[in-house]
Amino acid sequence: MTTQPVHFYQIGSFAVGNRLLSDGERTVQSNLDRTNSIDSGHRACQGCGEALGARYALDAAMRATNGQIVAVNATGCLEVFSTPYPETSWRIPWLHSLFGNAPAVATGVAAALRVKGKKDVRVVAQAGDGGTVDIGFGCLSGMFERNDDVLFICYDNEGYMNTGVQRSAATPPAARTATTEVVGPEPGNIFGQGKDLPRIAIAHDIPYVATATVADLHDLERKVERAMEIHGARYLHVLVPCPLGWGSASNETIHVARLAKESGLFPVFEAEGGTVTSVSKIRRQVPVEDYLSIQRRYAHLFGKHPRPDVVARIQAMADRNIARYGLVDEEADSKEMAE
Amino acid sequence: MLRQIEGSRAVAETVALCRPEVVCAYPISPQTHIIEAVGVMVKAGELAPCEFINVESEFAAMSVAIGASATGARAYTATSSQGLLFMMEAVHNAAGLGLPIVMTLANRAIGAPINIWNDHSDAMAVRDAGWIQLFAESNQEAADLHVQAFRLAEELSVPVMVCMDGFILTHAVEGVDILDQSFVDSFLPPYEPRQVLDTNDPVSIGAMVGPEAFEEVKYLAHLRQLDALVRIPAIAKEFADATGRDSGGLVRSYRTEDADILIVALGSVLGTIKDAVDIRREAGERVGVVGITSFRPFPAEAVREALCQARQVVVVEKAFSIGFGGVLSTDVAMAMQGVETNLRTVVAGLGGRSITRRSLEELIETAGRDELETLTFLDLDHGAVERERARMGETRRSGPSAENLLRDRGTAATAPVKEQA
Amino acid sequence: MVTAAEILSVAAFDEGRRAQAFPSFGSERTGAPVVSFCRIDDREIRTREPVMEPDAVIIQDVTLIHQVDLFSGLSKDGYVLVNTSRAFDELGFGDFFDKFRPERLMTCPATEFALEHVGRPLPNAALLGGFAALTGQITMEAIDKAVRERFAGLVGERNVAAAAAAFSYVTSKEEELTRASTN
Numbered sequence: 046m047t048t049q050p051v052h053f054y055q056i057g058s059f060a061v062g063n064r065l066l067s068d069g070e071r072t073v074q075s076n077l078d079r080t081n082s083i084d085s086g087h088r089a090c091q092g093c094g095e096a097l098g099a100r101y102a103l104d105a106a107m108r109a110t111n112g113q114i115v116a117v118n119a120t121g122c123l124e125v126f127s128t129p130y131p132e133t134s135w136r137i138p139w140l141h142s143l144f145g146n147a148p149a150v151a152t153g154v155a156a157a158l159r160v161k162g163k164k165d166v167r168v169v170a171q172a173g174d175g176g177t178v179d180i181g182f183g184c185l186s187g188m189f190e191r192n193d194d195v196l197f198i199c200y201d202n203e204g205y206m207n208t209g210v211q212r213s214a215a216t217p218p219a220a221r222t223a224t225t226e227v228v229g230p231e232p233g234n235i236f237g238q239g240k241d242l243p244r245i246a247i248a249h250d251i252p253y254v255a256t257a258t259v260a261d262l263h264d265l266e267r268k269v270e271r272a273m274e275i276h277g278a279r280y281l282h283v284l285v286p287c288p289l290g291w292g293s294a295s296n297e298t299i300h301v302a303r304l305a306k307e308s309g310l311f312p313v314f315e316a317e318g319g320t321v322t323s324v325s326k327i328r329r330q331v332p333v334e335d336y337l338s339i340q341r342r343y344a345h346l347f348g349k350h351p352r353p354d355v356v357a358r359i360q361a362m363a364d365r366n367i368a369r370y371g372l373v374d375e376e377a378d379s380k381e382m383a384e
Numbered sequence: 385m386l387r388q389i390e391g392s393r394a395v396a397e398t399v400a401l402c403r404p405e406v407v408c409a410y411p412i413s414p415q416t417h418i419i420e421a422v423g424v425m426v427k428a429g430e431l432a433p434c435e436f437i438n439v440e441s442e443f444a445a446m447s448v449a450i451g452a453s454a455t456g457a458r459a460y461t462a463t464s465s466q467g468l469l470f471m472m473e474a475v476h477n478a479a480g481l482g483l484p485i486v487m488t489l490a491n492r493a494i495g496a497p498i499n500i501w502n503d504h505s506d507a508m509a510v511r512d513a514g515w516i517q518l519f520a521e522s523n524q525e526a527a528d529l530h531v532q533a534f535r536l537a538e539e540l541s542v543p544v545m546v547c548m549d550g551f552i553l554t555h556a557v558e559g560v561d562i563l564d565q566s567f568v569d570s571f572l573p574p575y576e577p578r579q580v581l582d583t584n585d586p587v588s589i590g591a592m593v594g595p596e597a598f599e600e601v602k603y604l605a606h607l608r609q610l611d612a613l614v615r616i617p618a619i620a621k622e623f624a625d626a627t628g629r630d631s632g633g634l635v636r637s638y639r640t641e642d643a644d645i646l647i648v649a650l651g652s653v654l655g656t657i658k659d660a661v662d663i664r665r666e667a668g669e670r671v672g673v674v675g676i677t678s679f680r681p682f683p684a685e686a687v688r689e690a691l692c693q694a695r696q697v698v699v700v701e702k703a704f705s706i707g708f709g710g711v712l713s714t715d716v717a718m719a720m721q722g723v724e725t726n727l728r729t730v731v732a733g734l735g736g737r738s739i740t741r742r743s744l745e746e747l748i749e750t751a752g753r754d755e756l757e758t759l760t761f762l763d764l765d766h767g768a769v770e771r772e773r774a775r776m777g778e779t780r781r782s783g784p785s786a787e788n789l790l791r792d793r794g795t796a797a798t799a800p801v802k803e804q805a
Numbered sequence: 806m807v808t809a810a811e812i813l814s815v816a817a818f819d820e821g822r823r824a825q826a827f828p829s830f831g832s833e834r835t836g837a838p839v840v841s842f843c844r845i846d847d848r849e850i851r852t853r854e855p856v857m858e859p860d861a862v863i864i865q866d867v868t869l870i871h872q873v874d875l876f877s878g879l880s881k882d883g884y885v886l887v888n889t890s891r892a893f894d895e896l897g898f899g900d901f902f903d904k905f906r907p908e909r910l911m912t913c914p915a916t917e918f919a920l921e922h923v924g925r926p927l928p929n930a931a932l933l934g935g936f937a938a939l940t941g942q943i944t945m946e947a948i949d950k951a952v953r954e955r956f957a958g959l960v961g962e963r964n965v966a967a968a969a970a971a972f973s974y975v976t977s978k979e980e981e982l983t984r985a986s987t988n
Contacts, residue, residue, distance in 0.1 A: 115581045117451065118590075128591035138581035140454050141590030142477050146447035149439065153406060153451025153459070154581060156435035160405040160457050166583055184447065187440030388818035390811070522851075552853050557811045557826040559818055655851030740854045 070263065080107035082116070087134040088126040092295030094285030094302060095123055095200040098259045099171060102198050102283065105266040106169050107137065109273035113166045115140070115154055119147035119176030122207045123200060145180035147172045148188035151195040159194075167273060168194065174201040174215035177282075178240045189249035192277045196269070199242065199280070202287035210290040214240040217310070218362070219355050220342045222290070227345040236358060246280040247316050253279040255315040259286070260303035264325060268315065284311045292341020304336035309363035312370045327372045333360045386561045391523035391553045392417030394560040395488055395546075398527040400425050401568040402486075402534045404460040405575075406452035408437045408445040412467040413500045414550035415490035419462050442467040446474035446485075453483035454589055456580040458534065460485070464550055465492035468506045472513075479514025479605065481590060482578070484537030486530065487515075490550040491651065491702075493735040497786035501736020502550040503702040504650060507679070508711045514605050516544040516612055517680040518632065519650040523553050523560050525677075528631035531563065532619050534572050539615060540608050541578045547679075549652040551736070567626060609681040616678050634683035637690050639665060640672035645751050646694035648674050648687075648716055653700065653732070653739050660744035669752050679712070684719035691716070696726045698751050700744075700762075702733040709759045726754075732762035768792050808955065809863070809929040810841040813936070816943050816951035817845040825850045838866075838873055845942065861940055863932050864888060865915075870896060881905050884940050886975075888928050890914035908982050911939050913971050922967035923960070930956075934968030938975035945972050 082103035089096035106114050118124045118141045127134040128141070142150045151170035158166050170188075172181055177199035188195055204222050205211040211224040218236040221227045225234040246254045252275050257265040265283060272279040286293055286301040293301045305311040306325070310333060313325035334356055337343040346352045367373050389397075396418050399407075407426060409419040426436035435452075439445045442463050449459040463471065468489060478485050491507055493499040507517055518533060520526035526548040533544040548554060579589055593601055613634065620632035630636070638658055640646060647657055654675040664671050674690045676683070691697050697720070699713035708714075710729035717727055730747060733739040743763055750756050768789055776782045807828040814826035822845055829840035842856040861884035862875055869875065870887070879885070881904050887896065893910045902910055913935035915928035923930075933948045948968050953961040 113583050115455070115583065125592055128588055130591055130593045130597060133588035133591055135588045136586060138583055138586040139588045139590075140451065140581055141588075142447060142450050142481070143473055146443060146450075146474060149444035149447035150451035150454075152437060152439075152444075153408070153448035153453070153457075154455045155451075156406045156437055156448065157452040157455030157457035157459075160433045160435055160452075161455070162433070183440055184444050187444055190440070191437070388815045388824060549853070552827070555827055556853075557814050557824075558850070559823065652853045656853050659852045738854050740857060741852060742857070 080104040080112065082107050082114075082135065082137050083127060084134045084136055086132065088129050089122070090126075090287075090289055090295070092286075092288040092293075092298040093122070093126075094259045094287060094298045095173065095202060096126065097262075097298070098200050098257075098265065098283045098285040099123055099198075101259075101262045101265050102171075102269050102281065103137065103169065105269035106167070106196065106273055109270045110165070110167045112137075114138075115158070115166060115168050117142070117147050117151040117154060117168065117170040119170075119172030119181055120144035120207075121173040121176050122202075123171065123173065125207055144176055146184050147176060147181055148195065148197055149184040151197070152188050152191070152193040155194045167196070169196045169198060171198045171200065173206070174199060174203060175205045175213045177201075178214045178242050182240075186245075186249065189246060189251050189278045189280070192251060194276050194278075196272045196279045196281065198269075199282045200285045201282055202285050202290060204287070204290050206287045206290040214238070215242070217359075219346060219359060221345065222342070232345045233342070243280070243282045243314075243316075246282075247319055247321075249278070250319045251278040251280060252276075253315075253317055254282075255280070256282045256284070256311070256313050258284040258302040258306050258311060258313060260299050260306060261313070261325070264313070271315070290342070292344070293339055297339060301336070301339060304331055304339075307331050308333045308336045309367040309372050310336060310359070312366045312372055314370055321370065324370050324372060326374045327367070330367075330373055333363050386559055388557060388559050389562075390417065390555060390557050391526060391548065391560070392490075392555065393421055394523050394527040394562060395530060395548070395554075396421030396425070397562050398530045398568075399460055399486075399488075400431055401563055401565055402460075402531055402572055403431065403458065403569075404434055405457035406435045406437065406449065406459045408439050408448040408452075408459070408461045410439050410442050410445045410461075410463070410467065412442070412464050414492060414502075414554045415462045415464040415467070415488065417554060418488055418490070422460075442471035443474055446471040446478060446487075449485045449487075450474060450478050450481065450483055453478070453485050453577075454481065454579070454581055456575065456577045456582075458538075458575045459483075460487070462488035462490065464490040465494055465500075465506045468510060469494065472510065475510050475515065476513045478543045480601075482541040482605070482608075483543060484534075484541050484575070485543040486533045486537055487543070487545050488526075488530070489517075489545050489547045490554045491547055492550040499735040500550075502552050503734045503736065504547070505703045505734075507545070507547045508703040508705075510545070511680055511711070514542070514609075515680060516540075516542055516609065516616075516678070518544065518546050518616075518678055519676065520546060520548040520553065521636075521652060521654045521675055521677075523548075523556060523558055524629065525631045526553055527560055527562065528623065528627070528629060531568055531572055532616075532623055532632045535619055536612060536615055538572075538575050540612055542605075542608050542612065547651065552652050561627075561629070563627070571623065571626065613678070613681050613683055613685075616681075632677055634676075634678045634686045635690050636675045636677060638673040638675070640674060640690060640694075642670055643672035643693070644670040644695045645698060645748065646672050646674055646691050646696075647698045647700055647748070648676065648691070648712070649700045650676055650679060650712060651702070653702065656739055656741050657700065657744055660741045660748060663741070663745055664748045664752075669748060671748050671752070676712070679715075682715050682719070684715075687716060687719040688723060691720060691725065692723050694725060696728065696751055696754070696756075698728045698730055698747070698756065700730045700732050700739075700747075702731075704729075704731045704734075728756045728758060728760070730756075730760045730762055737763060765793075807839065807841045809865070809932055810843040812929065812948070812951045812955050813843045813933055813943065814845070815954060816933070816947035817843075819950050820944065820947045822847055823850050829855065838869055840873075859883065861886070861936070861942075863936055865928060865932060867891075867896070870898075876901070882909070884909045884936075885911065886932065886935050886939055887912045888915040888932055890917060908979060908986070909939070911935070911975055911978065913975055915967075915971055918967040918970045918974070919964075922970060923963045927964075928967075930964035931967040931971040934971035935975040937968075938972045938979065945969065948972075
C-alpha cells in the first residue's frame with residue numbers, strides 16, 4: 046500500500062488516530078489498489094451508516110477472497126440506493142431477489158458454486174434488520190441450521206427505514222418510529238419486545254458470529270476477514286446509524302455508533318463455535334443519555350417533559366449488556382484513571 | 385424402457401436424466417414421492433454433481449432455486465397447493481428475473497377447508513406469474529414433459545411448471561416408458577445461461593426498475609411467452625420424431641371431426657372424458673375433446689382453430705374463480721372472440737371429487753339437448769348447500785360451514801370417510 | 806394394500822397387459838382404512854375415475870366388513886376374497902351374497918400364511934396368490950415375478966412362498982367346491 050508521509054498535527058479528535066497508526070493499519074481512501082465493491086454515485090442519504098458499513102464489509106471480503114465473491118441482497122435501502130435503474134454501484138456479481146429470502150438465495154448460489162467446482166468463489170448475503178430479524182428470519186434460521194457456506198451480514202439500523210421508518214423487531218424500546226409514535230402512556234416502542242439476533246445466531250451453533258459498528262471500521266474489516274477464513278454459516282451484525290430514521294445529524298453517524306458501543310447498549314463481540322471468544326471493551330463508558338439525547342427518535346425522553354424513568358430503564362439494559370459480556374474492564378478502567 | 389411404475393417415480397427418474405444440478409425439497413402432499421425419489425438418487429451419488437437441499441419452507445425452496453439458477457446451475461423443485469402459495473412471491477420473482485427453473489406442480493386444492501386432494505386451484509392461482517404452465521394428461525406425458533420443460537425453459541430463459549394431477553397421476557402405478565440417458569443428453573444440451581453471477585464478468589441482477597422501463601421488461605416477458613407458442617410445438621415435434629410419442633404441444637384434439645359439441649379440459653381428466661366421448665359417439669352423438677397442454681402461454685389461435693366448428697363448447701375445469709365462474713373458460717371465451725359459439729362452463733372435481741365417466745356421459749347428453757346451463761357444478765349436492773344456507777339464516781352463530789356440511793353428509797370427522805378417490 | 810394393488814398391476818404388466826393401480830388417497834397415517842384399486846385391460850387405460858363397479862374385491866382386514874361399504878358396484882358375477890381363517894358364510898353377511906356365485910366367494914387365511922412364511926403379518930403377497938387361484942385373471946408365475954421385483958432376496962423368496970401357499974389353499978378349496986357341486 047502506498048501512503049504519503051504526514052505531519053502530526055494535534056487536532057483533538059480521533060481523526061488524527063489514523064496517522065498515528067503503522068502503515069499497514071492505516072485507512073487510505075485514495076489508494077488506487079484498494080478493492081471497490083460499491084462504486085460512488087449511489088443514492089444513499091448523507092451520513093448513511095449502511096452504505097459505509099456495506100462498503101467496508103464487502104471491500105474487506107473482496108480482499109480476503111482475492112475478489113472472488115458474489116453478493117446476494119435483500120430488498121431494502123442498500124438494494125434500492127445501490128441500483129437506481131439503469132445504473133448499478135456494484136462492481137461484484139450481485140443478485141437481488143426478494144425482501145425475505147436473501148439467506149435462501151445465497152444458499153442456492155453457494156450450492157451452484159459447489160456443483161460448478163468454483164471452490165474459491167465465496168458468497169456474502171446482506172440485509173437490513175427487517176430482512177434479517179423479521180421477514181427473512183425463517184430463511185436465515187434455515188441457512189444457519191444447514192450450516193450453508195454463506196456469510197450473512199445484517200446492517201442494523203433498527204427499523205424499516207426504506208419504507209419511511211417503521212418499527213422492526215430490532216427497534217429498541219422507547220424509540221420513536223412511524224408505527225411506534227410518541228403518544229399514549231408509553232411513548233415510542235415498548236419495552237420487553239425485540240429479538241437479539243446475534244445471540245439467536247450463536248444458539249444455532251454456527252462457526253462464527255460477530256457484531257461490529259461503523260465506529261470501528263478496522264474492527265469490522267478484521268471480522269469480515271476472520272469470517273472469510275471459515276467455511277459454513279457465519280453471521281455478522283453491524284450497527285449502522287440512520288440519520289433519517291434516528292434523527293441524528295448526518296455528520297454524527299460514526300459518533301452515534303461509537304456512543305452506542307461506549308454506553309453498552311450495543312455490545313461488540315465475537316463468538317466461535319457457539320461461545321463468545323472476544324469482546325471489544327468499552328473504552329470510556331458514557332451514560333446512555335449521551336447516546337439517546339443526540340437522536341430525535343428519543344427526543345420525548347428529554348426536553349420539557351423529561352422521562353428519567355425511561356432513561357433509567359434503558360440504562361439498565363446497557364448495564365445488563367455490560368455485565369453479560371464483561372464490557373467494562375475494571376482494572377483497565379482504574380489504570381486509565383490513574384494515568 | 386417401458387416399466388410399470390408410480391407416476392412420481394417416473395417423473396423423478398426423468399428429472400434425474402435431465403441432470404439437475406441443484407434440487408431443493410420441502411415436503412407437501414401429494415408431491416413428496418417425487419422429491420424423495422430424486423433425493424435418494426442424489427444422496428447415493430448417482431446424479432453427481434448435484435446438490436440436494438432440504439429447506440425450511442417452499443418459499444426457501446424457490447429462493448434456493450433462484451440463487452442456483454442465477455449462478456448458472458440447472459435448478460429443480462416440486463410442490464403442491466399451499467406450498468405453491470407459500471412460495472408465490474418467489475414464483476413471480478423467478479419469472480421476473482428470467483430464470484429457467486423447472487418445477488413440478490402436483491396439483492392439489494387450496495384450503496380452507498384444508499384438502500389434500502386434486503384440483504387445479506393451485507395452478508390457476510399462479511397463471512399470471514410469468515411461468516410456462518404445461519399440463520400432463522398421463523404419467524407418460526408428465527415424465528416426457530419434464531425433458532421438454534428444461535429444454536424450453538433454458539432456450540427462452542423462462543421458468544416452466546409441469547402440472548400433473550396430484551394423487552390421480554402422482555400416485556398411480558401404470559406403464560411409463562422412461563427415456564434413455566443418451567437420448568436426453570442429445571435432446572437437452574447443457575444449460576448455457578443468458579445471465580450469470582460470475583466474478584470474471586460481474587453483473588447486477590434484480591435491480592430496481594422504475595416506471596421508465598418496467599412495462600418494457602414485462603412486455604419482453606410476454607414476447608418470450610409468445611415465442612414459446614412457437615417453440616412448444618416445435619420441441620414436441622422433435623420429441624415425437626425421436627421417441628414416437630405425442631407428448632406436449634399446445635392443444636390435442638380427439639374425435640373432433642364433425643363434432644357438434646367439443647369438451648375442453650386440462651390434465652388427467654381428459655382420459656375419462658375420452659372414454660365418455662367414445663360411448664356417446666357410439667350412441668350417435670357428435671362429440672369430441674380438445675385437451676389443452678399449454679395453459680400458459682395460452683394458445684388462443686390453436687384453441688380457436690380446434691373449436692371454431694363446434695356448435696357448443698363445454699369447458700370442464702377443476703377450478704373456478706369464486707364470484708364469477710370458470711378460469712379456463714374465460715381464456716377460451718377470449719380465444720373464441722368473433723366466432724359464434726355457445727360456451728358452457730362445468731366446474732368439476734374440486735378437492736378430489738371423482739369425475740366419473742357416468743357423470744360426464746350425462747353431461748354430454750344434457751349438452752346435446754341444449755340444456756346445459758352457462759355455469760354448472762358437476763355432481764354438486766345442492767340440497768346440502770341449501771340446508772346450510774337455511775341454518776345460516778336461522779341463527780347468527782351457525783358455526784363453521786365446512787364442519788356443518790360434513791355433519792350434514794353424515795361423514796363428520798370422527799367417522800371413516802367412505803370413498804376418497 | 807397399496808402395495809398389493811401395485812404388485813398386481815406389475816404382474817399384469819409382466820404378462821403383457823395394461824394395468825393401472827392407485828390408492829384411495831389420504832394422509833400418511835397407519836391404521837386408517839385404505840382402499841386401493843387395480844384395473845387390468847388389454848387396451849390402453851385412459852380413465853381416471855375410481856373403480857366404481859369392481860369385478861373383484863379383496864378384503865385385507867376383515868374387521869372393515871361391517872364398517873365400510875365394501876361391495877358397492879360389485880356385480881353378482883363378482884369375486885370376493887376375504888383375509889380370514891373363518892369360512893365365508895361365518896362372516897355374518899346374511900343374505901347379501903345369496904344371488905352371487907358361491908365358487909367366487911372365498912376366504913383365505915393370508916395373514917397366517919404370511920406369519921408362517923414371512924414371519925410378519927403382511928398378507929399382501931398371500932392375498933395375490935389367493936386372488937390368482939380364485940379368478941384365474943393372473944398367473945401364479947406372474948405374481949411370483951412381480952413379488953420378487955418388489956421385494957429383493959430372501960424377503961421376496963418368503964413372500965413368494967406365502968403367495969404359493971395361498972394359491973394352493975384356494976385352489977384346493979375351489980376343487981372341493983367343484984366336487985361338492987358335481988356331487
